[in-house]
Amino acid sequence: xxxxxxxxxxxxxxxxxxxxxxxxxxxxxxxxxxxxxxxxxxxxxxxxxxxxxxxxxxxxxxxxxxxxxxxxxxxxxxxxxxxxxxxxxxxxxxxxxxxxxxxxxxxxxxxxxxxxxxxxxxxxxxxxxxxxxxxxxx
Amino acid sequence: xxxxxxxxxxxxxxxxxxxxxxxxxxxxxxxxxxxxxxxxxxxxxxxxxxxxxxxxxxxxxxxxxxxxxxxxxxxxxxxxxxxxxxxxxxxxxxxxxxxxxxxxxxxxxxxxxxxxxxxxxxxxxxxxxxxxxxxxxx
Numbered sequence: 701x702x703x704x705x706x707x708x709x710x711x712x713x714x715x716x717x718x719x720x721x722x723x724x725x726x727x728x729x730x731x732x733x734x735x736x737x738x739x740x741x742x743x744x745x746x747x748x749x750x751x752x753x754x755x756x757x758x759x760x761x762x763x764x765x766x767x768x769x770x771x772x773x774x775x776x777x778x779x780x781x782x783x784x785x786x787x788x789x790x791x792x793x794x795x796x797x798x799x800x801x802x803x804x805x806x807x808x809x810x811x812x813x814x815x816x817x818x819x820x821x822x823x824x825x826x827x828x829x830x831x832x833x834x835x836x837x838x
Numbered sequence: 839x840x841x842x843x844x845x846x847x848x849x850x851x852x853x854x855x856x857x858x859x860x861x862x863x864x865x866x867x868x869x870x871x872x873x874x875x876x877x878x879x880x881x882x883x884x885x886x887x888x889x890x891x892x893x894x895x896x897x898x899x900x901x902x903x904x905x906x907x908x909x910x911x912x913x914x915x916x917x918x919x920x921x922x923x924x925x926x927x928x929x930x931x932x933x934x935x936x937x938x939x940x941x942x943x944x945x946x947x948x949x950x951x952x953x954x955x956x957x958x959x960x961x962x963x964x965x966x967x968x969x970x971x972x973x974x975x976x
Contacts, residue, residue, distance in 0.1 A: 704899070704901045704962070706845055706846035706847070706848065706899060706962075707844055707845055707846075708844040708845075708846060708933050709844070709905075709932060709933060710844065711924075711932050711933065727970065727972075727973060728973055729972055729973055739924075743908060743932050745908045745909060745922055746908040746909070746922040746923045746924040746925075746931070746932070747922045747924050747925070748909065748920075748921055748922035748925065749912075749921035749922050749925030749926075750922065750924060750925045754925075756924075757937065759897075759933075759935055759937075761842070761844060763842050770881060770883045770884040771883060771884070771886065774887075782886075783886055783887035784883055784884040784885045784886035784887050784888065785884045786849075786877075786884040786885050786888060786894075786965070786966035786967070787884075787885070787886065787887030787888045787892075787968055788887075788967075788968055789967055789968055789970060793884070793965060794847060794849050794881050794884070794965075795846050795847060795849065795897075795964050795965050797897055797935065797964060797965050799895065799897075799937070799967060799974075801973055801974060824842070824844075826933050826935060827924070827931060827932075827933050827935050828924035829924065829926075829927055829937060830925055830926055830927055832865065832927060834865075834867055835865055835866055835867055835939055836937075836939055836974065836975075837974070837975045
């Protein structure tokens with residue numbers, strides 16, 4: 701629509717014992733492990749102020765997602781009719797940005813240890829945000 | 839790190855009475871108005887299953903954000919020391935993806951009327967997701 705640059709520059713990467721989408725739980729509350737968020741040097745000072753015990757939102761680039769999928773079977777109702785991906789949290793969607801709410805367990809320089817994270821090892825991190833309790837939990 | 843394509847393809851656009859960042863409230867619970875989410879033809883079937891009364895998450899591309907900012911003054915403490923953007927919800931951040939939780943008031947084809955939305959008119963929409971109450975509100 702104009703000259704806006706829509707290119708994501710990853711700010712870091714997920715380090716996790718999960719190595720394939722197949723073994724990853726579908727959601728964080730289904731047995732997802734701890735993970736490290738490794739933030740790149742160029743943007744590391746953006747972490748200042750994040751502390752152990754904080755709840756944060758992590759946006760990722762779900763690089764194994766399929767971007768050409770618009771309908772999926774709702775979870776646990778495979779026999780049901782297809783529904784639109786925007787009514788779900790499927791990793792398959794036109795812009796494969798994942799949203800994860802995690803707790804900060806440890807801050808080690810530009811690395812954050814968090815729980816629980818269902819994204820696989822090597823997943824690029826797009827953004828980290830504070831939780832706004834009055835809005836995000838309304 | 840590999841051949842991943844990190845380009846966002848907007849799925850739609852915000853239509854709002856807010857026309858400048860200056861008049862937009864900083865957060866949705868500070869007087870933000872209703873808005874329409876206009877989803878483009880090519881991905882409109884991804885909306886199937888979204889109904890009036892649903893709570894949804896809208897990801898936007900905050901095209902007025904500054905991508906070279908890593909530290910900001912915390913809100914209402916301008917005199918305080920700077921903190922990292924990843925500890926805030928500032929629209930200025932390396933990847934200017936906004937996150938908005940809204941209620942669906944009306945579904946009209948590929949347009950959704952929602953409240954409350956603090957993003958300005960013309961803001962590109964990156965994604966729409968279902969709210970997962972057990973995780974997003976933990």
